[in-house]
Amino acid sequence: MIGQREYLFNFRKITEGNIIGKVLVTKDKINFYLVNPDNGKIVETGHELENISINDKILIFPGDKGSSVVQLDGLYQMAQKENKPKAFIVKEISTVLVSNAVIMEIPLIVCTDKKFYEIVNNDDFAYINTEDEKLVIKKTGK
Amino acid sequence: MFLNEEEKYIIDGNMNKGESTCLRILYEIGRAFQAEKMVVVNRAHISLSNQEGDLWFASKIAEEGAKCKVFATVNPAFDLEYFKEFCRFNDQDVKMLEKTKKVYKKLGVVPTYQCTPYLEKNVPKIGEVVSSAASSSSCFMNSVYGARTNRESAQSALCSAITGKTPLYGLLLEKNRKGNIMVNVKAEMKSEYDFQLLGYCLPRRIEYGIPVFTGIEEEPTMECYMNLCTQLNVHGVVPMFHMIGITPEASTIKEAFGGQKPIQEVSVTQKDLDEAKKEISQYSGKIDFVVLGCPHLTIPQIQTIARMLKGEKLKTELWIFTSHLNKELAKRMGLLDIIEEVGGKIVEDSCVDQPLWNHLQGKKGLTESPKCSYYVSRRNMKLIVKSLDDCICAAIKGVTQ
Numbered sequence: 165m166i167g168q169r170e171y172l173f174n175f176r177k178i179t180e181g182n183i184i185g186k187v188l189v190t191k192d193k194i195n196f197y198l199v200n201p202d203n204g205k206i207v208e209t210g211h212e213l214e215n216i217s218i219n220d221k222i223l224i225f226p227g228d229k230g231s232s233v234v235q236l237d238g239l240y241q242m243a244q245k246e247n248k249p250k251a252f253i254v255k256e257i258s259t260v261l262v263s264n265a266v267i268m269e270i271p272l273i274v275c276t277d278k279k280f281y282e283i284v285n286n287d288d289f290a291y292i293n294t295e296d297e298k299l300v301i302k303k304t305g306k
Numbered sequence: 307m308f309l310n311e312e313e314k315y316i317i318d319g320n321m322n323k324g325e326s327t328c329l330r331i332l333y334e335i336g337r338a339f340q341a342e343k344m345v346v347v348n349r350a351h352i353s354l355s356n357q358e359g360d361l362w363f364a365s366k367i368a369e370e371g372a373k374c375k376v377f378a379t380v381n382p383a384f385d386l387e388y389f390k391e392f393c394r395f396n397d398q399d400v401k402m403l404e405k406t407k408k409v410y411k412k413l414g415v416v417p418t419y420q421c422t423p424y425l426e427k428n429v430p431k432i433g434e435v436v437s438s439a440a441s442s443s444s445c446f447m448n449s450v451y452g453a454r455t456n457r458e459s460a461q462s463a464l465c466s467a468i469t470g471k472t473p474l475y476g477l478l479l480e481k482n483r484k485g486n487i488m489v490n491v492k493a494e495m496k497s498e499y500d501f502q503l504l505g506y507c508l509p510r511r512i513e514y515g516i517p518v519f520t521g522i523e524e525e526p527t528m529e530c531y532m533n534l535c536t537q538l539n540v541h542g543v544v545p546m547f548h549m550i551g552i553t554p555e556a557s558t559i560k561e562a563f564g565g566q567k568p569i570q571e572v573s574v575t576q577k578d579l580d581e582a583k584k585e586i587s588q589y590s591g592k593i594d595f596v597v598l599g600c601p602h603l604t605i606p607q608i609q610t611i612a613r614m615l616k617g618e619k620l621k622t623e624l625w626i627f628t629s630h631l632n633k634e635l636a637k638r639m640g641l642l643d644i645i646e647e648v649g650g651k652i653v654e655d656s657c658v659d660q661p662l663w664n665h666l667q668g669k670k671g672l673t674e675s676p677k678c679s680y681y682v683s684r685r686n687m688k689l690i691v692k693s694l695d696d697c698i699c700a701a702i703k704g705v706t707q
Binding site: 178179193197198207209227228229230231232233234235236237238239240241244256257258259260262263264266267 | 334460462
């Protein structure tokens with residue numbers, strides 16, 4: 165804890181960025197093809213974030229899933245319609261996720277700290293600075 | 307990550323910009339996975355998709371002068387000449403296809419347009435380092451052949467095809483190819499469909515890792531392997547598996563796990579397979595069409611279909627997706643005639659997840675592949691999954707049980 169309801173965590177940088185934004189958390193892996201690019205909402209049936217928009221969010225999820233090409237298309241279409249997430253915080257990286265983050269220039273970091281996942285909730289604010297290696301969560305809820 | 311003088315020279319843009327872009331992306335990936343250095347690859351498979359993101363990236367590096375240095379096969383888009391007789395396309399779809407084909411030709415790929423390269427044209431040997439995208443292909447090459455590839459993205463495989471290099475990490479290293487999840491199969495694995503179900507239900511129950519299957523007594527057919535590799539990578543990320551006493555790097559449990567204890571142990575029972583079946587196949591009644599071949603069907607599968615269709619009449623549309631070579635063989639073997647006589651269609655060079663289905667919107671369809679059902683859901687198509695035999699019976703009767 166570094167201030168009132170502010171918490172600092174360690175992480176591993178994969179792609180660079182300096183980002184502030186609201187977080188959206190899911191326990192489910194994500195396939196970025198099963199997202200409606202027009203509104204950024206996940207359309208996969210039964211997904212924890214089904215019908216929820218990932219647009220402009222710092223997305224916290226275990227990792228990606230699905231085949232090797234369609235996810236870039238999903239992210240590309242979201243970017244074209246300005247509905248893409250701001251950054252990714254994951255537990256596990258895959259070659260597909262890393263190449264997509266590099267090509268689409270989306271900041272991607274790996275955080276495996278259990279405390280992070282206990283503390284972070286939807287709508288908290290996250291500040292990621294890969295240069296200074298800082299990940300700060302600012303709590304907003306009760 | 308170490309780069310030799312030649313690699314530094316290329317990254318610095320001294321050759322052409324496209325090659326520099328590709329090597330830089332591979333370098334970033336290598337750094338992410340803490341690779342020690344780059345290694346040489348002599349073959350690649352690229353999961354071309356004929357979609358906006360795919361075309362955008364391929365065009366970007368083609369304009370920058372990129373050209374394949376090594377043999378590289380590609381996934382299917384669709385066979386416009388064949389489909390335009392039956393389907394409605396808008397100008398945008400046609401333009402996208404033309405551009406995709408043109409760009410990949412400029413990049414110098416081998417235009418196989420096939421999603422099962424490991425069965426023909428791009429077959430690696432044990433221990434060979436390759437760069438394969440198409441998640442089912444990576445899984446097959448690693449697990450069944452013992453070749454070494456990471457689960458490449460379409461773009462990382464394309465970058466390797468351009469540069470002839472891949473970062474040395476992950477499944478290219480012996481130590482990372484050991485299993486860590488024990489999967490006790492307690493169901494009778496009698497059919498190709500059972501392997502679809504196993505591949506469908508397992509990923510949601512396991513951690514990231516390499517499953518080791520026990521309890522599969524007989525060597526699965528190529529079709530069973532193909533189904534398993536494909537479906538494991540729909541709801542999961544499974545770049546490799548072992549089967550004790552069957553696959554090349556798992557002659558014993560000790561070899562498969564490298565002497566380590568598994569981090570997770572799960573059992574898959576007949577009940578699990580039955581529940582998966584219920585989840586994806588629950589529908590009985592009238593149907594309008596059947597789509598088969600995600601991944602592309604093999605000659606034995608097409609033989610089965612022709613045998614079932616001989617002397618029958620179809621009450622629904624029947625679309626069978628396969629490779630160019632298999633369609634040619636089916637023609638030589640008289641299978642194409644049998645299938646076309648009853649109104650069925652064999653399609654080459656095409657993928658089910660393409661803009662082919664405008665004329666079937668709102669209609670009820672069947673497929674043998676959970677992957678097909680999952681991906682075409684984004685095209686507002688709802689497909690019920692049944693076994694290949696049940697799909698053919700339903701196409702003949704116009705109803706499914």
